[in-house]
Amino acid sequence: MSRVHNFNAGPASLPLAALELARDELVDFEGTGMSILEHSHRGKDFDRVHNEALGLVRELMGVPSEYHVLFLQGGASQQFATIPMNLLHPGKSADYVLTGGWSEKALAEAQLVGKARVAATTGVEENGTTVYRRIPKPSELDLDPEAAYVHMTSNNTLFGTQWHAFPETKAPLVCDMSSDIMWKPVDVSKFGLIYAGAQKNIGPSGLVLVIARPDLVAGGRKDIPKIFRYSTHAKENSLYNTPPTFSIYLVRNVLRVLKAQGGLGAVEAKNRAKGELLYGAIDENPEFFRAPVEKDSRSYMNVVFRLPSVELEDKFVSEAKKAGLVGLKGHRITGGIRASIYNAVGLESVQALVAFMREFARAA
C-alpha cells in the first residue's frame, strides 16, 4: 500500500487508523453479519455508533451539557440558509463579518431570508474580484447590539486567514468552523451556534455538525418547514429522518483517533508545530515564497503562497505531485499554492513538503 502526502482542501486527508478500522469492519460490523452501511438507523447497533460520535463531540470540545449537538445534512452551505431561517426573526437584523468567500455566500443567503448587514469586511478589490488578506481588528467591528446574531467564519479556507481571538459580541455569536473545527480547544460557551461541514477536519462529506445553545433552538422560528427547524432535530437526537449513517460512523472513527492522541490540546500542539515549520520555510525565502496574508492573520489549516510566476507555480504543483505531494494547487479565485494541513495531515507530510520547497527554490 502506498499513501501520498495529501494536502487537499476538502474532502481532505483522514487519519489512517480511522480508515483502517472502517476497512476491517466494512463487511461485518462487530460480528453482526452485515456492514454498518446496511444497518437500520433505528437499530441498537447504529444507535451505539451514533451516540458514541455525539458523545465524543461533547467530550473533545467540552460542550456545555445544556447545548444541543446535532448531525445534519446539506453541508455547511445549507446552514448558510438554515441559520437565518431559524434565527432571523421578522423585524430583526443579522450582522455578518466578511473575511472570505464563504462568509460572502452566508450573507447572500441570509439576505434572501431577511435583513442582514455587513458589520465588518476586510475585502479589497483587486482585478475585479474581492480578496481578503487579514482578519479585522476588534475596533473595526461595527456591531449592532440588537442584532439577531453575529455571523463569522473562524478559518477562511480559500484565502488562508484565521481568527486567533474570537470577538466579544452582545448578540449570539454564530461561527462557521468548517475548516478548523477541533483544530484546538475552544470555549463553546462563548458561542450561540457553531457549525462545520465534516469533510475538512473531522470526517467525510455528507455530514454537518451543529452545536447550538438551547434558547436559540427552542426560540427558533416555527413558520418554516419542520425539516429545517433545529428544534425538530434536537428533539429527535438527530434521528428525525434517516441520517448519513456511514458519515457518522466515520466521524466516530476520526474522533476516536483525536481522543487517543490526547484530545484537542495535543491536537493543537501538533498543528502549531506543522504551521510553524511551513511558515518558517516560507519566511526564510520571502523573495521566492510570497505570503499574501498578514502575519497575525495566518491560518494554521490552509497555508497559501505565491511563487514569482504562474509558470513556476504550475511547475511546482506538477513536480510536487510526482514526488507524492498532492492537492497543492490554490483555489481558482486566488491562484498560487495552497497547502491544507488539517488535523489528519502528519508532521512528516509537512516535513516532506518543506524539503521539496527548499529544493525547488534552489533549483529554480
Ligand SMILES: *Cc1c(COP(=O)(O)O)cnc(C)c1O
Ligand atoms: C468548505 C466550506 C464550506 C462549504 O461546505 P459544504 O459542506 O461544501 O457546503 C463552508 N464554509 C467553509 C469555511 C468551508 O471551508
